[in-house]
Amino acid sequence: MPESGAELRVKRLRAALESGRLAPVQRLLSSLNPAEVASLLASLPTRERNLVWDMVDAADNGEVLLHLPEEVRDELIQQMDTAELVAAAEDMEIDDLADFLDSLPETVTRQVMRALSDADRARLETVMVHDPATAGGLMNTDTVTVRPDVALEVVMRYLRKRSELPLHTDALFVVDRYGVYLGTLSLERILTSDPEQLVQKVMDRELEALPVSLPAREVARRFQTSDLVSAPVVDDQHHRLVGRITVDDVVDVIRAEAERNLLSMAGLDDLEDLFAPVLRATRRRAVWLGLNLCTAFLAARVVGMFEATLEQIIALAILMPIVASMGGIAANQIVALMVRGIALGQVGSGNTGALLRKELAVALFNGLLWGATVAAVTWWWFDSPMLALVIGLALLLNLLLAATAGLLVPLGLRRLGADPALAGSMVVTTITDVMGFFLFLGLGTLILL
Amino acid sequence: MPESGAELRVKRLRAALESGRLAPVQRLLSSLNPAEVASLLASLPTRERNLVWDMVDAADNGEVLLHLPEEVRDELIQQMDTAELVAAAEDMEIDDLADFLDSLPETVTRQVMRALSDADRARLETVMVHDPATAGGLMNTDTVTVRPDVALEVVMRYLRKRSELPLHTDALFVVDRYGVYLGTLSLERILTSDPEQLVQKVMDRELEALPVSLPAREVARRFQTSDLVSAPVVDDQHHRLVGRITVDDVVDVIRAEAERNLLSMAGLDDLEDLFAPVLRATRRRAVWLGLNLCTAFLAARVVGMFEATLEQIIALAILMPIVASMGGIAANQIVALMVRGIALGQVGSGNTGALLRKELAVALFNGLLWGATVAAVTWWWFDSPMLALVIGLALLLNLLLAATAGLLVPLGLRRLGADPALAGSMVVTTITDVMGFFLFLGLGTLILL
Numbered sequence: 001m002p003e004s005g006a007e008l009r010v011k012r013l014r015a016a017l018e019s020g021r022l023a024p025v026q027r028l029l030s031s032l033n034p035a036e037v038a039s040l041l042a043s044l045p046t047r048e049r050n051l052v053w054d055m056v057d058a059a060d061n062g063e064v065l066l067h068l069p070e071e072v073r074d075e076l077i078q079q080m081d082t083a084e085l086v087a088a089a090e091d092m093e094i095d096d097l098a099d100f101l102d103s104l105p106e107t108v109t110r111q112v113m114r115a116l117s118d119a120d121r122a123r124l125e126t127v128m129v130h131d132p133a134t135a136g137g138l139m140n141t142d143t144v145t146v147r148p149d150v151a152l153e154v155v156m157r158y159l160r161k162r163s164e165l166p167l168h169t170d171a172l173f174v175v176d177r178y179g180v181y182l183g184t185l186s187l188e189r190i191l192t193s194d195p196e197q198l199v200q201k202v203m204d205r206e207l208e209a210l211p212v213s214l215p216a217r218e219v220a221r222r223f224q225t226s227d228l229v230s231a232p233v234v235d236d237q238h239h240r241l242v243g244r245i246t247v248d249d250v251v252d253v254i255r256a257e258a259e260r261n262l263l264s265m266a267g268l269d270d271l272e273d274l275f276a277p278v279l280r281a282t283r284r285r286a287v288w289l290g291l292n293l294c295t296a297f298l299a300a301r302v303v304g305m306f307e308a309t310l311e312q313i314i315a316l317a318i319l320m321p322i323v324a325s326m327g328g329i330a331a332n333q334i335v336a337l338m339v340r341g342i343a344l345g346q347v348g349s350g351n352t353g354a355l356l357r358k359e360l361a362v363a364l365f366n367g368l369l370w371g372a373t374v375a376a377v378t379w380w381w382f383d384s385p386m387l388a389l390v391i392g393l394a395l396l397l398n399l400l401l402a403a404t405a406g407l408l409v410p411l412g413l414r415r416l417g418a419d420p421a422l423a424g425s426m427v428v429t430t431i432t433d434v435m436g437f438f439l440f441l442g443l444g445t446l447i448l449l
Numbered sequence: 450m451p452e453s454g455a456e457l458r459v460k461r462l463r464a465a466l467e468s469g470r471l472a473p474v475q476r477l478l479s480s481l482n483p484a485e486v487a488s489l490l491a492s493l494p495t496r497e498r499n500l501v502w503d504m505v506d507a508a509d510n511g512e513v514l515l516h517l518p519e520e521v522r523d524e525l526i527q528q529m530d531t532a533e534l535v536a537a538a539e540d541m542e543i544d545d546l547a548d549f550l551d552s553l554p555e556t557v558t559r560q561v562m563r564a565l566s567d568a569d570r571a572r573l574e575t576v577m578v579h580d581p582a583t584a585g586g587l588m589n590t591d592t593v594t595v596r597p598d599v600a601l602e603v604v605m606r607y608l609r610k611r612s613e614l615p616l617h618t619d620a621l622f623v624v625d626r627y628g629v630y631l632g633t634l635s636l637e638r639i640l641t642s643d644p645e646q647l648v649q650k651v652m653d654r655e656l657e658a659l660p661v662s663l664p665a666r667e668v669a670r671r672f673q674t675s676d677l678v679s680a681p682v683v684d685d686q687h688h689r690l691v692g693r694i695t696v697d698d699v700v701d702v703i704r705a706e707a708e709r710n711l712l713s714m715a716g717l718d719d720l721e722d723l724f725a726p727v728l729r730a731t732r733r734r735a736v737w738l739g740l741n742l743c744t745a746f747l748a749a750r751v752v753g754m755f756e757a758t759l760e761q762i763i764a765l766a767i768l769m770p771i772v773a774s775m776g777g778i779a780a781n782q783i784v785a786l787m788v789r790g791i792a793l794g795q796v797g798s799g800n801t802g803a804l805l806r807k808e809l810a811v812a813l814f815n816g817l818l819w820g821a822t823v824a825a826v827t828w829w830w831f832d833s834p835m836l837a838l839v840i841g842l843a844l845l846l847n848l849l850l851a852a853t854a855g856l857l858v859p860l861g862l863r864r865l866g867a868d869p870a871l872a873g874s875m876v877v878t879t880i881t882d883v884m885g886f887f888l889f890l891g892l893g894t895l896i897l898l
Contacts, residue, residue, distance in 0.1 A: 004667065007797030014799050035674035043795040045803040067674075159640045168678060169637060170619050187636040188618060191608045218453065224704070225484035225516075227697040229617060229678055247696050248676040251703065255673070258707025259789055265714070266785035267778070274790055274800075278807060282814040285782055289819055292778045296771040297826065304767045317759050317766035318752045321773065322745040325882070329716070329741045333734055336715035340708055341723055346492040348456030350463050351723075354494040358727060365731040370738055377746065433774070 006036070010043045017048055026055060034060050038067030041076075045275045050079065062088035066096050071273040074103055082108050086115050093167070094120065095140040095249065098127045126242065135219050136212040138253070139233045139243030142166040145175045148182055148200035152190055155199065159190075168246040170229045174203045179240040181209045181232055209234040212242055216253050221345065223250045261339050264422035265332075267291075288426075295430040299324070302434050306441035309449060315382050316444045319391055322374065323440045327398035327432030330366070334359060334406030335428055339421045342414060349411075356407055363403035367396035390447050394440035398432060405431045455485070459492045466497055471504070478504060483512035491521055494724045499528065511537035515545050520722040523552055531557050535564050542616070543569065544589040544698065547576045575691065584668050585661040587702070588682045588692030591615040594624045597631055597649035601639055604648065608639075617695040619678045623652045628689040630658045630681055658683040661691055665702050670794065672699045710788050713871035714781075716740075737875075744879040748773070751883050755890035758898060764831050765893045768840055771823065772889045776847035776881030779815070783808060783855030784877055788870045791863060798860075805856055812852035816845035839896050843889040847881060850888075854880045 009028065016024040029037060029052070037056055041049050041064070053076055056064055061080075065073050065088060077085065085104060089097055089112045101109050101124075113121060123141040130136025144165060146155050155172070159165070171186040183203035193202045209232040210219060222228065223245075233243045260270040267288035272281075303310075303320070310317050341347030347355065375392030379385055405428045410420035413427070458477065465473040478486060478501070486505055490498050490513070502525055505513055510529075514522050514537060526534065534553060538546055538561045550558050550573075562570060572590040579585025593614060595604050604621070608614070620635040632652035642651045658681040659668060671677065672694075682692045709719040716737035721730075752759075752769070759766050790796030796804065824841030828834055854877045859869035862876070 004794045004797075006670070006794030007799060010795075010797060011799030033674055035676075039674070039793065039795060042793075043790075043800055045800070045807070156640060160643070163641050165637045165641060168676070170678070187640060188614045191605060191636060191639065192612050192614060194609070221455070224700060225482055225488070227484075227617070229619065229696065247678065247700075251673060251696075251700060254700065254704060255707065258704065258711070262707070262711050262714070262789060263785050265711070266781045268782055268785055272786060274786065274795060274804065275807060278810040278814065281807070281811045282818075285779070285811060286815055286818060288782065289775060289778060289815055290822075292775060293771070293819055293823065296774045299770055299774070300767050303770065307763055307767065310766050311763050314756055314760050314766075317763075317769075318749050318756065320766075321748055321752065321770060321882070321886070322742070324770065325745045325748075326738060326741060329738060330734070332715045333717055333737065336712050336717055337721060337723065340711060341492075344488065344491075345453045345455030346459075346488060346723060348453075348459060350456060350458075350460030351492055351494070355723065358494070358724060358730070361727040362730045362734060365727065366735055366738055369731075369735060370742055373739075374742065433770070437770070 006039060006043075009036075009040055013040065013052070014044070014048065017051065022055070025052065029055055030057065034063035035067040037064045042069055042072055042274060046075075046277065049275065050076075053079075058084070058087065059091075062090070062092050062096075062100070066092070066100060069271065069273055070103070071271045071276060075273075077103055082111055086112050090115065093140055094123050094127055094142065095138065097124060098137070099132065101128070102132070130212060133216045134212065135210045135214040135216070135233050135245060136242070138216055138219060138249050139212070139245050140166070141243045143232070143241060143244050144169060144172045145179075145241065146172050146185060146199055148174050148176070148198070148203065150199055151195065152193055152197050152199065152202065153195040155185070155190060156195065168230060168248065173232050173241055173244070174199055175241050178238075181234045181239055181241045183207070184232065207231070209239070209241070210245065211236050217257060217343075219245060220250050220253045220257070223247060224254075257343065260419075261343060261421045264419055265336065265339065265425050267422065267426065291426060295426070295433065298430070299433045299437055302437045303441065306445060309441060309445045313387075313444065313448055315384070315387060316441060316448075319378065319387075320437055320440050323391065323394045323398050324433045324436030326370065326395055327402045327436045328429045330363065330399050331402035331406040331428040331432045332425055334403060335410055335421075335424045338407060338410040339424065342410065342420055347411070352407070352411060356404070359403040359407055360400060363399040364396075367399040370399075371396040386448055387444075390443045391440060394436070394443050397439050398436045401435055402428070402432045455488060455492075458485075458489055462489065462501070463493070463497065466500065474501065475504060479506065483509045484516040486513045487516035490525075491518055491723060495524075495726065498724065499525075502528075507533070507536065508540075511539070511541050511545075511549070515541070515549060518720065518722055519552070520720045520725060524722075526552055531560055535561050539564065542589055543572050543576055543591065544587065546573060547586070548581065550577070551581070579661060582665045583661065584659045584663040584665070584682050584694060585691070587665055587668060587694050587698050588661070589615070589695065590692045592681070592690060592693050593618060593621045594628075594690065595621050595634060595648055597623050597625070597647070597652065599648055600644065601642055601646050601648065601651065602644040604634070604639060605644065617679060617697065622681050622690055622693070623648055624690050627687075630683045630688055630690045632656070633681065656680070658688070658690070659694065660685050666706060666792075668694060669699050669702045669706070672696060673703075706792065709868075710792060710870045713868055714785065714788065714874050716871065716875065740875065744875070744882065747879070748882045748886055751886045752890065755894060758890060758894045762836075762893065762897055764833070764836060765890060765897075768827065768836075769886055769889050772840065772843045772847050773882045773885030775819065775844055776851045776885045777878045779812065779848050780851035780855040780877045780881045781874060783852060784859055784870075784873045787856060787859040788873065791859065791869055796860070801856070801860060805853070808852040808856055809849060812848045813845075816848040819848075820845040835897055836893075839892045840889060843885070843892050846888050847885045850884055851877070851881045 085108045171184045174182045183205040184207045185203045189202050230246045235242050263270050371392035374395050375388035378391050379388035409428050410424040413423050414420045534557050620633045623631045632654040633656045634652045638651050679693050679695045684691050712719050820841035823844050824837035827840050828837035858877050859873040862872050863869045
């Protein structure tokens, strides 16, 4: 598979830095857009990252910072002085600025606020009162509104006078004189309709506005199910228009959620920077390893309960990792399915029972198949039909247990408000490990001694 | 955490079905858009899914099928007769139709083709020659083009005469008389500029067209880094406009890739339907379990090499799962980081060395920390300083190995054209398991006997 453009850029850039030639670096940087520069910075070790960051065009600083992973952004912000930070904030859109201010030290925030116009400050404050993980936190307040009782002709004259619209404006919003949202007037409609028509005749009343408190995840789902490019946001009580959300911000939500699911199944924070400082990365991973060490000692404790059995039948010690490992693999498959299902809103109390029946049936068939296989190999290896029976039975039981735990634990965790991906794989694997050893050694003690 | 709207719908629907009342089901269905109906169908067990599918408004059939996971779609298609399938295909956009035809039996495909107008058939054939995983496979051919040397006034008159534009049209494309792409004219520009201006004065020449053979993943990256809503697609040789890609299709690509990464780290197919028939689900999971069984026997074989040691020191049998398990956990963290980094194009041969140095340092610190902890607990438990030394040292070495394998294996697999998420976790966990047992028991034999 050939390397992608982004990877080749990293290679070229680091080669140039190594040989001390800065002109090619400068040329490369000026050929990239801010998001590409951000991705490039995220691919670099800290020292080189700082070097390249100093070479980024100051006018792009704000945009580049916004596209960086949070941890990298915070790191670079710490090296900028107040004047640079205020300058970087100046060109941002209001919703982006609200995110950005969250990363800044208090003193700089105040300076940035002072540098804003009164109107912008008021708009910023509107956005900042909302939870970032809701429609209110995602929205921008730069909506263009029209009244229902004017002719398209008038709207067109107005637009021409403005001579510019906010980024990603594909529609104007129609509001009454109290600001209550009535409908949407797409630019396409304006251009394809008779100019003498009234706005209320051609506007789209079907496009529902999003309540300002709608969770970001739900916003993303609405955009996906209705193929939206932008959507109006209204306050919860009076249905008054307060802003709009554009698809580019929603794409970020979708990507971030997917990343979070992937990383948290491995016990990682979604902030994790590729080149996080060694001590910080160590500390973060250490928590997960430490928790796992506790569960590993728990498993060892269970094995220790059967010390007398192991002393008599050493074959049990040799074979015991198999049952635990197969249980862990089966459980992780189901946890992954459940994490996806929960993210898509396709799994919940409405179908838990039916899913459990299906997964238990799958586990039963796979348990019979692989239990028999394991038993056959064991019989051949250790020439003991009873040992073969023990391991085959233990494997079957552990797969059934893996199905039950893999399905119910993520759902239970979510109901408790915990992240099903993060805690799920840990809890479920602990169960299949501990029970894998217990079932195998317990059955061994019962049947073989 | 409260259940989402989608989950409540599943619950209500199944309750209604159970009690045999079809009127509420019908009401619920007609209140949903096709994507929501699709998500609902995907949440239902097979029998109920078929029942509900029959109640979906036939006019929506095509749209609903398109939004279903591939496996569910194929299942429902098998139950439809040719007339129904042709009807479902009729209202589709060309790019969607091309995807849809891939799922249909040959005879139906021919019938659908015959039912199309000549122009639509020609457009369909243009799209179908391209690999679905490229810009050509994602694009739609319904572009609206204008010439550079006409006035905006004329463009506006033309649009008004058309009275409708293709879905998600936020811009027209400017081409010369050979169809070569020159630039983009956004609807916003048309509305905010002086109508007497020429197209070439106000068009955007900066927006680069996507080559028709650009991989879908790269298309998604361009949309994200440039915050695009739609983009022109041109042929590879002559730069002639052949179609356009809209953001809604790109969102699907982004989501599908994220899902694939999540599921394949657990050895699952991304087609996996929640309610796949039991035998099919069994067969799919069986492959992964079978592969894992081979690696588990390999690990057991390694343990078996040390049978004589285990017979003398049973404590080694009790503790041996700890070293393997910690190695697996550490390795999976790095594999997850690498899978994300590869997906974002931030990891490659340009920074492998620097990453490896960082990860080895992290593994060293965590190995020292948890190696010492494990040693202390072991000393206290078994009252043997030498056993403590053995397990601490084995843990440290296995974490260093996990870092190396977790980093290099996914990169190596990708270079070979294999999926780093799918094969990566399996190969790396095998290495840390086998080597975990080998290091611990090997060191035990050397030091304790």
